[in-house]
Amino acid sequence: MTVTHLNPAALHRNPAFSQGTIAPAGRTLYVGEQNGTDATGQIRGGLEEQTAQALRNVLAVLEEGGASVTDVVKLTIYLAESVDPNEAYRASAEVWGMNPTAVTVLKVASLGRPEALVGVEAIAALG
Numbered sequence: 001m002t003v004t005h006l007n008p009a010a011l012h013r014n015p016a017f018s019q020g021t022i023a024p025a026g027r028t029l030y031v032g033e034q035n036g037t038d039a040t041g042q043i044r045g046g047l048e049e050q051t052a053q054a055l056r057n058v059l060a061v062l063e064e065g066g067a068s069v070t071d072v073v074k075l076t077i078y079l080a081e082s083v084d085p086n087e088a089y090r091a092s093a094e095v096w097g098m099n100p101t102a103v104t105v106l107k108v109a110s111l112g113r114p115e116a117l118v119g120v121e122a123i124a125a126l127g
Helices: 047-064 084-098
Strands: 004-008 018-024 027-034 072-080 102-109 117-124
Touching: 027 047, 027 072, 047 084, 047 117, 072 084
Parallel strands: 072 102
Antiparallel strands: 004 018, 027 117, 072 117
16 A cells, blocks of 8 residues: 655655645544553653654554554644654654654643653554
8 A cells, every 4th residue: 555645846845744645545544642651651751752652652553553654644743832842853753764744743731641741643544
């Protein structure tokens, strides 16, 4: 299955994301918001550590659903309004790699757990 990435010449290009994606018809996997919670239910560390863990959690759900990072057509990233997004971007490059997709980044007053600094949702197209 192939996701088509759209990056019109009239728009800014960024290697970290696509301006749009086309998912082939078929089943869709919706990954609910994942934060930096580890397997014991704890959230540890600052934004970089939490972002890396949140993305590892997304990858685990994708794998369980029979998908991979290349099947993701959309990410929504929620950041606590007090944080610097550049820290999250550095951590995401290490875990997510250069797999651009459509992305929305929102700064929010708070997340579901007070110690959480980041939350990540994903939508993936399944073959």
